[in-house]
Amino acid sequence: MEVFSDVVCPFCGCLCDDLEITVENNKIIKTKNSCAISLSKFMHHEDNRLNYPTVDGRRTDLVEAINESAKILASAKRPLIYGLSSTECEAINRSIELAELIGGVIDSTASVCHGPTIITEQSIGLIKSTLGEIKNRADLIIFWGSNPTESHLRHLTRYSMFPTGLFTPEGRKNRFIVAVDVRKTKLSRIVDLFLEIEPNKDFELISALRAIVRGVKIEAEQVSGIPINILKELAERMKKARFGVVFYGLGLTQSEMGDMNVNAAVGLVSDLNHHTKFVILPMRGHFNVAGANTVSSWLSGYPFAIDYSRGYSRYNPGEFTAVDLLERKEADAALIIASDPVAHFPASAVEHLTKIPLITIDQKVNMTTLLSRIVIPAATVGIEADGTAYRMDGIPIRLKKIIEPSEGILPDSEILKMMIDKIRVLKGGY
Template identity: 50%
Template sequence: MPVIKDAVCSLCGSLCDDITVTVEDNKITKIENACILGQSKFVGMFKHDRIETPMIRKDGELVPVPYEEAIEAAAKILVNSRRTLSYGWCSTSCEAVSGAIQLAEETGSVIDSTANVCHGPTALAAQEKGAPSATLGEIKNRADVIIFWGCNPVHAHPRHMVRYSSFSKGLFTEKGRKGRKMIVVDVRKTDTAKLADSYIEIEQGSDLLLVTALRSIVNGHEDVIPETIAGVPKAEVLELAETLKNAKFVCIFFGMGVTQSRSKYKNGDAMSSLISDLNQHTKAVMIGMRGHYNVTGFGQVATWETGFPMAIDFSKGYPYYNPGETGANDLLVRGEPDAAIIAAADPGAHFPQKAIRHLAKIPVIQIDPYANPTTEIADVVIPSAIVGIEAEGTAYRMDAISLRMKKLIESKFKTDEEIVKDLTAKVRELKRGA
């Protein structure tokens, strides 16, 4: 009975790499160390609605076909399209992402990732102000003040606090939780906030105000702060600024409560400036709490290969990037794409109505292990192996550390990487014959 140690959980951006998996008769029978979300990923693949075979829509119905036929149908859609949107690619390997970028270049498509609707503004802020960061190992070993701002790891990243942050014990943080101060800034008292030493409740959409006030105090201008800022009494804001200045090592973990609230990327931009200001007094860093397990990887690979982290338009023959213009939703709401390829994502469930209405009108190619609302509007459906369980590959943790995901069991499904390679080859063949 093979027992596989140090498997990587390919669910959230914590990418826990200490999972032990027991495999019997090509089935996972025991999972150790994973949280409830990770467990559901490992066992869920035997229970959830897998797409069992490639399919093509004929007379309104999805009909099973061999892989080759689905690849050919998908390639024809891409070759006949004048403006394809390629979207998703954050719950798959970096190798598949690299292939998808090559395919987008070959077909003059726009390629965008799920980051555009979550931490995309963080990428914009990082371009303007930089991203003073650290590894999760450094946080574990050194951070004595940890802030969770606009995120709720108790539910979204359940092992984060135990492995890397508040509760973990490290080289210079041997007392663990007792030796660290944990602060939560949010608009409501989350389950994470209930575990904190102090909880600062701010008014919805006022993150920028509080960050700017903290910057003023840290830079010695507390006299300009009004009696209440962002719904928080001045005395509380002063105390928070003092705590940050007097810490040995501060880490601000921030989530979509920051990146998707009012002021969007300016929140990350200002937070980055606050970190620079704090570094005049102590050591401070910031890390985004990334959701999909390899959303960080998409940004890394896209940036090496094109110079941009998302929303990359190849229609001009070179990479062009302008979020707000070249993002997936921007294009769909304007009704521009005449075909779409969606991989490891579900815009059918998460995009605004207007974007979904346009998607429903155009040919859609879906690559995914599971059926989801996007399947309902797809014309070609190509099932894939689950990376980290049925296929190996590389992914980047939320702190941009790359980890190798293991293959744990055999699978009848092609990997995303293989599917993208086959598609690119077929597109080239069709173009040569055109």
């Protein structure tokens, strides 16, 4: 029996790094410090596994699956590579290399979640801090369109609402917590102030708060369903906070005018910095979606939605994003890495995916593997393979390998390297 300490959880953007995992005979038998999701990830990582590669539904070996994939990708005119948010940075690195080699389009799941955040970050920047600073300093925390009690289970206890810190020695008692959402949630029941706003009215509410913070008189009695006196009290509290933070989720980025909402929220935080210290952080979902954008930015200059068809990187969300490419029926082959677009994309995009050669590298059976021409099983990073991932605040953290994968099952990065080597041969050593 072996006990691994300081294990990092490879599930959500919190990347909790204090897990203790007990292993016996290469099996995980116990976890400590896990939340319910993490417990399930570690204890059930063998459920629904892909155990061998398939081509056209026929069992095959890795070499044939790689060779067939390489032939499809090397001969495609407009290949798409998509996914990347639940794999290690080393695999993301290889994916960009592959996209450049085949002149393809590469996009990550960020394009259907925090794309507006990334676009805002590029255009006006984000005023950010680490989760450690927030734990130690924040005395006013606002969750906007985000419900960590369902999505990031240990966020409240490790980083935001409850932990004690250097300047927050009494933990929860030192903090005023606000939730803004369109409906009551588990979070709304435990915060100090809950603003139940009308759907798709975030921009108006943020703009009203900005106006009040700037000293503008508002004549309306309510904005987005919230009485103006409550907004005035909140604005005053924000200005007087010692260290404030806005954590926002898909409720802000994926409601109407998502990019304008994020832009306005960053503007509000910027205005508040004339009075006090205030930061804003996206609640990134998948454990390495931040890494997908970061690694891609180093290598191509752009965070997602990148086209290499001209031999150099071009960036255009809305044109080179996976859903748009598929809806225009442009892609003639697709490689999906650690993602399940068939379960999440609009029907029109999925319909085109079913009509082109589809290759999927994943650990488990999902809707996309069921429709794929070629399926290649992969090792689970953070359990069966090591690698690097970026936490939601941009801190890189090393994931540990704690057990051996089944024989012949390789990490995504190694599978991609084999594919790249084969394509180079097919292209005459290019």
